[in-house]
Structures are given as C-alpha cells and as structure tokens.
Amino acid sequence: MLFRSEFPEPADAMISVSMGEQSEKSLRLWFDRTIAAQLDWGEAYDKLRWAYRTRWYGTPTWTYELGLEAARTGRFDTNVPHQYWLCLLDMLNESETWQKMMARPEALATLRAVCEGYLNADEAAFPPRSLLTIWLIGCWGAEQRSEERRVGKECRSR
DSSP states (O other), rough: OOOOOTOHHHHHHHHHHHTTTTTHHHHHHHHHHHHHHHHTTTHHHHHHHHHTTTTTTOOHHHHHHHHHHHHHOTTTTTSSTTTTHHHHHHHHHHOOOHHHHHSSTHHHHHHHHHHHHHSOTTTTTHHHHHHHHHHHHHHHHHHHHHHHHHHHHHHHHH
C-alpha cells in the first residue's frame, strides 16, 4: 500500500488498525509516521494513549514515556507538550494515583517545565490560571507543600 507521507491521515488511520496486532512496535511505526507528517496531529496522540491503556495491552509506563516524549519537544506553540498532562490523566483513569505518578522520575520537573513553557508562550492561547492549576495539582501529588502554597497564591492572584 502506498501512502503519501506528507499527509497525517493515512498513517493515523493505521494506528487503529494496528491495535489489533497487539504490537507496540507497529503502533509506534504508524504514530511516528503520523507525527512526522504533522507533529501536532492530536488524533494520533489520542489513539496511541488509548492503545497504551491496560485494557488493550499497554502499560502505564508506555503512557508515561509518551508524555515525556511529547513534553521534551518544547513546542509550546502547539498542543504537543500538553500531551504530557493528558497522559497523566489517562494514567489516573487506569487506577494510578497522583502520588504514585508524581513519584516517577522526572514527573514533577516535567510538569513544571510544561506549565512554565506554556506560561511563557501565548497567554491568550494558554490561560495562566489553568496552567497554574495543573502545576498546583502536581505539587499536591508530589507532596511539595511549600511550592503548593506558592503556586496557589499565584493562581489566586491571576
């Protein structure tokens, strides 16, 4: 089958098809092709996060690593780093706790970097109060009480 690599839609459709194979390698192949065509193709992230749920054959670790990968792009002009937050929410829906998630290596530092990255980006596109609330939840989960109080005050002042 011949796909035109400059369009994300065909490779994106194959993510759903490859879920039946129960192969992380196949899922990643089609996901990688999709985001190579368009980095911020949200449907690809949604589908891969869904495939990484334990009900299919995924693991919370896969979901977390996808989130880290998205956050590390540093593309705060897109929704890509926000995928880190969405990955955390998916992990929460799969019976992880905030405390367990924030105990993972890099979890809190990455959440802070994502929130700060968006805070330094276009304020109209990324409301500061929403970002600070996300950061506040991370501080609470990591039991960083002094930072939690500081962020809470900043959130109330905006």
